[in-house]
Amino acid sequence: MTSTPTTDDVWLVVPLFNEETVIADVVRDARRTFPHVVVVDDGSSDRGADAAAAAGAMVVRHPVNLGQGAALQTGFEYARSVPSMRWVVTFDADGQHQVSDVLEMLELARSQDLQVVFGSRFLDDRTTPSLMKRVILRLAVGYTNVTTGTKLTDAHNGLRVMRREVVEGIDITQNRMAHASELVAQIGEMKVRYAESPVHILYTDYSKSKGQSLWNSVNILVELMFR
Amino acid sequence: MNAVIVIQVLLIAVVVLVVARLFRSRGARAQAIRRIGLVVFAAFAAVSILFPDVWTRIAHRLGVGRGTDLVLYALVVAFLSFTVTTYLRFRDLETNYTRLARRIALSEAPRPTDRDGDTPSA
Numbered sequence: 645m646t647s648t649p650t651t652d653d654v655w656l657v658v659p660l661f662n663e664e665t666v667i668a669d670v671v672r673d674a675r676r677t678f679p680h681v682v683v684v685d686d687g688s689s690d691r692g693a694d695a696a697a698a699a700g701a702m703v704v705r706h707p708v709n710l711g712q713g714a715a716l717q718t719g720f721e722y723a724r725s726v727p728s729m730r731w732v733v734t735f736d737a738d739g740q741h742q743v744s745d746v747l748e749m750l751e752l753a754r755s756q757d758l759q760v761v762f763g764s765r766f767l768d769d770r771t772t773p774s775l776m777k778r779v780i781l782r783l784a785v786g787y788t789n790v791t792t793g794t795k796l797t798d799a800h801n802g803l804r805v806m807r808r809e810v811v812e813g814i815d816i817t818q819n820r821m822a823h824a825s826e827l828v829a830q831i832g833e834m835k836v837r838y839a840e841s842p843v844h845i846l847y848t849d850y851s852k853s854k855g856q857s858l859w860n861s862v863n864i865l866v867e868l869m870f871r
Numbered sequence: 872m873n874a875v876i877v878i879q880v881l882l883i884a885v886v887v888l889v890v891a892r893l894f895r896s897r898g899a900r901a902q903a904i905r906r907i908g909l910v911v912f913a914a915f916a917a918v919s920i921l922f923p924d925v926w927t928r929i930a931h932r933l934g935v936g937r938g939t940d941l942v943l944y945a946l947v948v949a950f951l952s953f954t955v956t957t958y959l960r961f962r963d964l965e966t967n968y969t970r971l972a973r974r975i976a977l978s979e980a981p982r983p984t985d986r987d988g989d990t991p992s993a
Contacts, residue, residue: 680983682983684976702980702981702983703980703981704976704977704980705976705979705980706972706973706976707972707975707976708972710968710969710972710973714969714972714973717973718973718976718977721973721977722977722980722983725977725983726983817966817969819965819969
């Protein structure tokens with residue numbers, strides 16, 4: 645068992661949708677540091693859920709595809725049922741996130757008594773999104789900051805660390821892409837102590853080929869306006 | 872000129888009101904208003920079959936040139952409100968559906984304690 649006292653109360657929540665090729669490696673790599681990984685399979689049509697289970701994750705399977713926001717909420721509710729859970733980390737299934745970044749975020753949260761730590765691509769220059777992606781992400785975070793009263797540099801980053809009481813207060817109803825802004829909004833309303841921590845997002849060829857189309861920003865905006 | 876402004880103001884006001892109302896209300900009252908609207912619409916449809924020029928007369932009173940134009944405007948408003956209502960109803964439906972699916976997923980998932988003391992396969 646690779647667990648150490650400092651990571652035993654941490655639960656990684658990994659929404660999974662058709663990532664069969666990478667999920668096993670992502671879970672194995674994460675479990676070297678974090679013993680508790682819950683993978684929420686969002687009705688994938690491939691065998692990624694089995695791969696995740698074989699790699700040692702607890703797998704919760706949506707019977708149908710509901711969307712990433714719904715998968716996150718399911719993961720939160722699963723983690724909430726564990727009495728010893730103190731931290732929840734949202735972590736992407738496609739291998740873009742680094743375990744070392746999570747450790748730094750947890751360290752920051754524990755040392756400064758923070759309840760939420762958001763990952764941000766824009767606090768250092770390790771991550772190099774394309775110009776177009778950069779513009780869109782900046783606009784998105786600008787919109788989120790204006791509407792939620794938070795001050796973030798990167799609101800659509802899938803890497804977040806949240807303390808138990810925050811996870812208990814979260815109720816994501818935006819099933820699709822607008823969930824990131826909704827999460828920020830709900831955290832903003834809770835008036836918790838939060839900070840951002842620099843993270844490195846790996847834009848591999850694989851993640852680029854699966855990457856969200858920029859058209860999605862239009863969809864996000866509509867979903868937020870009509871909530 | 873004045874008459875044109877009347878219909879313009881009226882139409883814009885109706886569009887804004889319908890949209891605003893439908894955004895905010897989902898309860899019994901909104902449903903009742905929709906149903907009354909539907910009954911009025913049906914009654915009016917019957918009347919306009921019997922008296923085809925009724926639309927033109929109303930149109931003139933409102934400052935619209937032809938009865939068909941007025942029907943078109945009414946249709947636009949009706950379609951818009953239908954779209955918004957349908958969107959909201961689907962969203963509510965989706966929320967319920969999500970809760971149901973999540974409940975199934977969680978109750979079928981292995982309990983977190985199941986793996987305790989287990990050696991991970993990785």
